[in-house]
Amino acid sequence: MLKIKNLHASVEDKEILRGINLEIKAGEVHAIMGPNGSGKSTLAAIIAGKEEFEITKGAVLLEGEDLEDLAPEERAHKGIFLSFQYPVEIPGVSVTNFIKTAINETRKGRGQEDMPANKMLKLLREKGELLEIDRKFLSRSLNEGFSGGEKKRMEIFQMAMLEPKLAILDETDSGLDIDALRIVANGVNKLRNKDNAIIVITHYQRLLEYIVPDFVHVLHNGKIVKSGGKELALELEEKGYDWLKQETVS
Amino acid sequence: MAYTEEELKKELETKEYEYGFYTDIESDTFPKGLSEEIVIAISKRKEEPKWMTEWRLEAFRIWKTMKEPEWANVTYKKPDFQDIIYYSAPKKADPNKSLSDVDPELLEMYKKLGISVDEQKKLQNVAVDIVVDSVSVATTFKKTLAEKGIIFMPISEAIQEHPELVKKYIGTVVPKTDNFYAALNSAVFTDGSFCYIPKGVRCPMELSTYFRINQAGTGQFERTLLVADEGSYVSYLEGCTAPSRDENQLHAAVVELIALDDAEIKYSTVQNWYPGNKEGIGGVFNFVTKRGICEKNAKISWTQVETGSAITWKYPSCILKGDNSIGEFYSIAVTNNYQQADTGTKMIHLGKNTKSTIISKGISAGKSQNSYRGLVQIGSRAKNARNFSQCDSLLMGNECGAHTFPYIEVKNKTAQIEHEATTSKIGEDQIFYCNQRGIDTEKAIALIVNGFSKEVLNKLPMEFAVEAQKLLEISLEGSVG
Ligand SMILES: Nc1ncnc2c1ncn2[C@@H]1O[C@H](COP(=O)(O)OP(=O)(O)OP(=O)(O)O)[C@@H](O)[C@H]1O
Ligand SMILES: [Mg+2]
Numbered sequence: 001m002l003k004i005k006n007l008h009a010s011v012e013d014k015e016i017l018r019g020i021n022l023e024i025k026a027g028e029v030h031a032i033m034g035p036n037g038s039g040k041s042t043l044a045a046i047i048a049g050k051e052e053f054e055i056t057k058g059a060v061l062l063e064g065e066d067l068e069d070l071a072p073e074e075r076a077h078k079g080i081f082l083s084f085q086y087p088v089e090i091p092g093v094s095v096t097n098f099i100k101t102a103i104n105e106t107r108k109g110r111g112q113e114d115m116p117a118n119k120m121l122k123l124l125r126e127k128g129e130l131l132e133i134d135r136k137f138l139s140r141s142l143n144e145g146f147s148g149g150e151k152k153r154m155e156i157f158q159m160a161m162l163e164p165k166l167a168i169l170d171e172t173d174s175g176l177d178i179d180a181l182r183i184v185a186n187g188v189n190k191l192r193n194k195d196n197a198i199i200v201i202t203h204y205q206r207l208l209e210y211i212v213p214d215f216v217h218v219l220h221n222g223k224i225v226k227s228g229g230k231e232l233a234l235e236l237e238e239k240g241y242d243w244l245k246q247e248t249v250s
Numbered sequence: 251m252a253y254t255e256e257e258l259k260k261e262l263e264t265k266e267y268e269y270g271f272y273t274d275i276e277s278d279t280f281p282k283g284l285s286e287e288i289v290i291a292i293s294k295r296k297e298e299p300k301w302m303t304e305w306r307l308e309a310f311r312i313w314k315t316m317k318e319p320e321w322a323n324v325t326y327k328k329p330d331f332q333d334i335i336y337y338s339a340p341k342k343a344d345p346n347k348s349l350s351d352v353d354p355e356l357l358e359m360y361k362k363l364g365i366s367v368d369e370q371k372k373l374q375n376v377a378v379d380i381v382v383d384s385v386s387v388a389t390t391f392k393k394t395l396a397e398k399g400i401i402f403m404p405i406s407e408a409i410q411e412h413p414e415l416v417k418k419y420i421g422t423v424v425p426k427t428d429n430f431y432a433a434l435n436s437a438v439f440t441d442g443s444f445c446y447i448p449k450g451v452r453c454p455m456e457l458s459t460y461f462r463i464n465q466a467g468t469g470q471f472e473r474t475l476l477v478a479d480e481g482s483y484v485s486y487l488e489g490c491t492a493p494s495r496d497e498n499q500l501h502a503a504v505v506e507l508i509a510l511d512d513a514e515i516k517y518s519t520v521q522n523w524y525p526g527n528k529e530g531i532g533g534v535f536n537f538v539t540k541r542g543i544c545e546k547n548a549k550i551s552w553t554q555v556e557t558g559s560a561i562t563w564k565y566p567s568c569i570l571k572g573d574n575s576i577g578e579f580y581s582i583a584v585t586n587n588y589q590q591a592d593t594g595t596k597m598i599h600l601g602k603n604t605k606s607t608i609i610s611k612g613i614s615a616g617k618s619q620n621s622y623r624g625l626v627q628i629g630s631r632a633k634n635a636r637n638f639s640q641c642d643s644l645l646m647g648n649e650c651g652a653h654t655f656p657y658i659e660v661k662n663k664t665a666q667i668e669h670e671a672t673t674s675k676i677g678e679d680q681i682f683y684c685n686q687r688g689i690d691t692e693k694a695i696a697l698i699v700n701g702f703s704k705e706v707l708n709k710l711p712m713e714f715a716v717e718a719q720k721l722l723e724i725s726l727e728g729s730v731g
Contacts, residue, residue, distance in 0.1 A: 048686050049685070049686075050682055052678075071685065071690070072682060072685035072686050073685045073686075073688050073689060073690045073691075076685070076686055076687060076688035077688055081686075082686050084683065084686075087683070088677070088679050088680050088683045090680060090683075090684075090697070090698060090701055091701050091702065092700070092701025092702055092703070092704040092705075093697055093698070093700070093701035093704075097697075098687075098697070101689055101693070101697060102684075102687035102688050102689055103688075105687075105688045105689045105690065105693060106687075106688035109688060141701065158687065162687070162688070
């Protein structure tokens with residue numbers, strides 16, 4: 001589904017990603033871990049199409065198509081979803097209105113009609129229940145005054161509503177309390193199927209106990225320095241990153 | 251004695267002028283320029299009673315002694331008042347005809363503008379009085395209104411049919427001497443609406459007037475007079491659209507609202523005059539005087555969405571004369587490209603326990619300048635007066651400007667005044683977030699702007715709010731490259 005080939009990227013002449021190779025197939029879950037500042041969010045933003053980063057070498061392909069010339073919204077229409085590490089606030093725009101706009105603009109981008117209002121309502125109700133979202137949130141301004149955990153839950157709610165092909169969850173677990181983590185992870189698991197794929201960026205093994213990855217990659221200094229199965233996450237939890245950092249130097 | 255070259259030229263010019271004047275008076279458009287003769291001709295053309303002609307002439311004489319105000323935060327080349335046509339009427343116009351008699355081309359034009367003058371309006375409970383180029387061509391629902399004793403008609407008709415009402419109230423809120431543009435309007439106004447709601451009557455529908463500038467080089471000087479008698483209620487919608495053109499056009503309207511004891515007036519405007527092109531050429535100059543007076547327990551609420559005009563100079567105001575009266579001002583002003591807006595309100599508290607609320611939302615894009623100018627004045631007898639003002643500015647890009655000029659004058663110590671102001675910028679992060687959710691940048695901006703303006707949009711009647719939202723979207727198109 002997603003293929004990243006020797007990706008180099010920089011911002012203001014500072015190289016952040018230095019040759020990333022990664023292949024993700026439909027139905028898979030990949031976890032990306034790595035120290036602060038290693039380039040995880042940058043990688044996520046580049047896949048989503050943030051323009052401030054410049055791809056200096058390599059390519060990102062979605063189902064064989066080079067994404068380089070696609071605007072962020074076109075990538076979204078193709079089914080890419082990013083759960084932001086720091087979701088932004090949009091004052092005065094209700095959660096419902098925002099989601100409605102997102103769904104209908106995406107449908108328009110795909111040449112489909114608007115979603116009928118009753119279908120939208122039904123979907124809101126269903127997914128709201130799945131993620132145990134209090135109805136009062138639907139009429140509040142998007143993320144305005146939401147707690148850190150509430151913002152993250154709202155991101156996954158949007159994911160559930162948009163049903164993306166490829167979802168990237170950037171530290172969705174940070175800020176969630178124990179119960180919320182379970183609810184959110186549970187929600188994500190329900191959305192998993194053989195046709196979609198998920199990239200989970202996290203610092204903690206705990207999330208991966210709920211959302212069990214097929215592969216774990218360690219990003220350091222803009223490169224994937226180690227890949228493995230779900231055990232790798234446990235090993236990292238135990239040993240930290242120093243041993244890997246040393247390995248790369250050598 | 252021999253003519254000098256100069257004298258010859260002068261006489262030729264004068265002759266030509268006279269000739270032009272007389273022939274043109276026969277047709278539907280007056281010659282350019284303003285003089286006592288033109289004022290008299292307008293009055294005659296409108297078949298006005300003598301007192302009205304005198305009233306106009308007095309206004310004209312006052313105007314001649316006045317200067318254009320210069321205190322506003324706008325710069326422009328002053329209009330040449332002798333280069334304006336002060337009266338023009340579209341052909342085949344007859345207010346007494348039914349819609350089917352109206353020129354189909356005109357109706358087609360309204361359709362393009364999204365103005366429907368058909369039965370749909372009835373279903374939507376809107377009575378429409380259309381002003382095209384200064385003369386009403388269609389009036390609907392007069393009958394339904396008449397049953398309740400409500401008078402809603404072009405002001406020129408009202409001058410003839412209800413002279414006692416017009417005479418009693420015209421110029422009482424905005425006197426001829428008020429300001430340069432108001433004086434000019436008083437001298438030359440050609441149409442506009444008159445509305446009277448009798449005692450205790452709740453107007454059963456939203457009253458609506460669409461104004462539109464039609465012929466090249468025509469100035470528009472509407473006069474609106476709205477009287478809500480004791481205990482009555484009315485909601486009035488005013489909307490403007492104007493097609494593209496290169497020449498600057500002057501628009502100087504006067505709106506007077508009178509809310510007698512316990513009456514309530516809700517006055518909503520969507521203003522979309524031609525703003526000029528991307529380079530700042532052309533566009534309407536909009537110098538408007540809008541003011542209302544509240545008697546005891548009365549309430550006047552101004553809501554405006556201003557997206558058009560090259561220059562907007564406009565301060566819908568309330569004189570809170572009666573005890574316990576309430577004034578409200580809700581405004582969204584959008585400026586893009588080279589537009590300049592200097593708008594705001596005046597709340598004059600004279601009575602006891604008077605209350606006013608001001609919510610102003612300014613949105614600036616391109617190289618535009620957007621100023622809020624507000625005056626809250628508490629008179630010495632206005633015990634326990636209260637005001638709340640909130641002015642928010644939203645900036646798009648680095649080349650535009652937002653300014654707030656709040657003036658507060660308090661002569662009574664019991665007054666409570668609160669003022670809040672914020673300035674924010676549409677962030678790249680917000681736009682990227684929307685993009686990521688499949689919403690393109692244009693739509694994202696519309697969404698963010700709508701969110702920013704929500705408090706004011708919510709004050710508009712439903713049908714109008716939808717139009718206003720569309721207008722916000724259209725006027726900000728292409729503002730982020
Ligand atoms: N716009 C920018 N300008 C300059 N440097 C940037 C910019 N964006 C990211 N960086 C730098 O790129 C590096 C990678 O940042 P990134 O946010 O991808 O790290 P991360 O792996 O997500 O870290 P964390 O675990 O703390 O979230 C950091 O050193 C960061 O400071
Ligand atoms: Mg990060």
